[in-house]
Amino acid sequence: MLLTLDGRLVSNKDMEALLASILSNSIPELWKKNSYPSRKTLLSYVKDLAERLKVFNTWIEKGKPNVFWISGFFFTQSFLTGVKQNFARQK
Secondary structure (H helix, E strand, C coil): CHHHHHCCCCCCHHHHHHHHHHHCCCCCHHHHHCCCCCCCCHHHHHHHHHHHHHHHHHHHHHCCCCCCCHHHCCCHHHHHHHHHHHHHHHC
């Protein structure tokens, strides 16, 4: 994108849509296709995404937590199904 803004790369439809989204503080459509659903502004979305990544990174580095941030998961039902299956296997 910086090359396009600098005039070294020809802009295209996707790049223009990305820039328009950034300027209007909204999540780009291209990102929405590959991300969790969110109605936040772009700035709030990026902060939320960073927090989610921080939680998962801590989980990887320090092991499974005692308490889970349920709303931080992309597909909560899948996580809860796995928790139930693990509990059923243990009992």
